[in-house]
Amino acid sequence: MIELQLDRERAQATLVEQIVSAFSGAIEGQALRAGALLPSVRHLAKTEQLSTFTVTEAYGRLVSMGLVVARRGSGYRVAARSRAAFRRPVAWQPPSLTATWLLSDVFADHSVPIKAGCGWLPNEWINESGLHHALRSVSRVPAARMADYGHPYGFAPLRERIAEQLDRYGLPVDPAANVLLTAGATQALDLIVRTLLRPGDAVVVEDPGYCNLLQILRLGGLTVLGVPRTPTGIDNDVLERLIAEHKPKAIFLNTTLQNPTGATFSMASAFRLAQIAERHGLWVVEDDVSRELAPPGAPLLAAMEGLNRVLYVGGFSKTITPALRCGYVVAERDVLRELARTKMAVGLTSSSVTEGIVDKVLAEGRYARHVEIISEKLAEAHAKVEERMDALGLEMFHRPRAGLFVWARLTVEGADAGALATRALEHGIWLAPGSYFRPDDAASSWFRFNVPYSTDDRLWAFLGRG
CATH class of the missing domain: 3.90.1150.10 (Aspartate Aminotransferase, domain 1)
Structure with missing residues (x-):
């Protein structure tokens, strides 16, 4: 078996890339011959003190290169030379940046x-031990309990846990009436657009702002207006001019650790924005997926203004893993009911299994x-x-x-x-x-x-x- 020499400072390449390079070099140099069994994911992770997710991704890349084949029950083996030679690209071609x-x-x-x-x-x-513990816990749930679609609002214990988190940030909510679980924060934004806005409506976004949101708004046929983002918030003077000229229905923004600038609103800028929104009857969609990574004291508009005009969006992609696709939207009772109807119309319920895993990570996975x-x-x-x-x-x-x-x-x-x-x-x-x-x-x-x-x-x- 080959000896891995990993650079844990990642000075030249990630651990995944180093593993791929080591095994592909051994296969091409025939130090590992066709049919040779690679170490199991768990064994390699243990001996090299790696995450099993890292080893799994590296093995997946070797499979996609045609150098390794994966068979259920027999692990990963070196592919036959003819197959590997046929599938391995002669030279890497960069994708087109589109x-x-x-x-x-x-x-x-x-x-x-x-x-x-x-x-x-x-x-x-990734919090590997927390995820493994959660996966084991959910796997012991009787299959009969996972046979239906689940509740339209999502897995109740997770909604209650989210409500507890928000209460610590000064935003008390009723988990049964104000919290809707979604397939990621991006779906929450899409549901808001579909429910509260109509083609031709004007909306305000940060410039620069979240790229996927821009695509959602364009697909919805909305008129998108940009307000300059500053290191302490947005240019509220420009916002007032846009409101006077275009009468937008909503503004979408990140209050903390904004994507893409990393900036966070100051309390003064957040307070003035809240006043403007209230004065002009503007919906405020607060996308706050990075809240838990932010320094203490970052303003939260939903806590400052309540849920009368603010819809609060959160998720776990930046702290647990984006692969689970679990997010949520918090809104006033009647608005949330309409969002749930939209959710059911376009995709039925979100995955209660996924939501159960996230709930277990939060409760028992040393999440804090x-x-x-x-x-x-x-x-x-x-x-x-x-x-x-x-x-x-x-x-x-x-x-x-x-x-x-x-x-x-x-x-x-x-x-x-x-x-x-x-x-x-x-x-x-x-x-x-x-x-x-x-x-x-x-x-x-x-x-x-x-x-x-x-x-x-x-x-x-x-x-x-x-």
């Missing part, structure tokens, strides 16, 4: 080694300590990335020191973020150009950097040349 790739294909494309533009935590940071560990790692990664950016003279929009994202740009005159991102893909680097986060798709010299994925030396060497 909206289609960024919206859908990117989630299935594991070919880009350095994912500085992605929107999720590294697999190695896991969030603390993630926050500590993110702070360390921010410090490293800021140091790199300062050394290259990049301009940073804000220094959040928390959350996943930093918004920065090259200060070279005439730098084209889109062209640079396309060139980066040829070097196996995924950058997220600023134009993708603009409501009008306007050119931008900015980039969104995912901090934990942006510590690779090769990224900074490329940007130094760029």
Whole structure:
């Protein structure tokens, strides 16, 4: 069996990439011959002190390359040479940096080694023990209890736990009447658009703002107006002018650790926004999926204003795992009833099994300590990335020191973020150009950097040349 020599500082490549490289090299050099059995996922994870999720992803990539085959009950084996030679690509071809790739294909494309533009935590940071415990607990539930569709509002114990969390943030809610579980926070946003808005309505979004939300709004036939995002909130003077001219029905925003800038509202900016929304009868959709990673004291609009005008959206993709697709929306009783009707019309109930797993993680998976560990790692990664950016003279929009994202740009005159991102893909680097986060798709010299994925030396060497 080959000996793995893993660089745990991830100076050159992620652990997944190092495992793939080691096994593919051994297979191509015939140190591992056709039919050879690879170590089981659990065995390799234990001996190398790795997450089983890391090993599983690495083995999955070897399977997709045609170097390894997986058979139920017999583990992973080296593929026959003819099959491996037929399926293994002669040379890596970078994907095209298009909206289609960024919206859908990117989630299935594991070919880009350095994912500085992605929107999720590294697999190695997942709360593995908590997830395993939750999965074991749910697996012991009698099958008869999982035979129906579940409640339209979602799994009741999880709704109660979410209500307990929100109460700690100063937002008391009734879990039976104010909390609706969804298949991720993105579905919650979609349900709000479908329920409260109609084609042709004007809405306000942050500029720059959450890219998937922009696509939802366009699909809904809405007129999308951008208000500049600042390090402490939004430009409320511009917002008032937009309201006077266009009479928008709603505003969508991130109050904490905004995607893509990483900025958080100040209390003063949040208070003025709440006053404007109340004065003009504006729906406020507060997308707050990164709340638990934010520093204490970050304002929460729903707690300041109640649920009369505010719809609060949350989820667990930034702390547990995006794979479970579990989010929620909190709203006034009558509004929530309409959202539940929309949910049932377009997709029936959300998965009570998934929601049961999330509930177990929150209750029994040392979740609070896991969030603390993630926050500590993110702070360390921010410090490293800021140091790199300062050394290259990049301009940073804000220094959040928390959350996943930093918004920065090259200060070279005439730098084209889109062209640079396309060139980066040829070097196996995924950058997220600023134009993708603009409501009008306007050119931008900015980039969104995912901090934990942006510590690779090769990224900074490329940007130094760029």
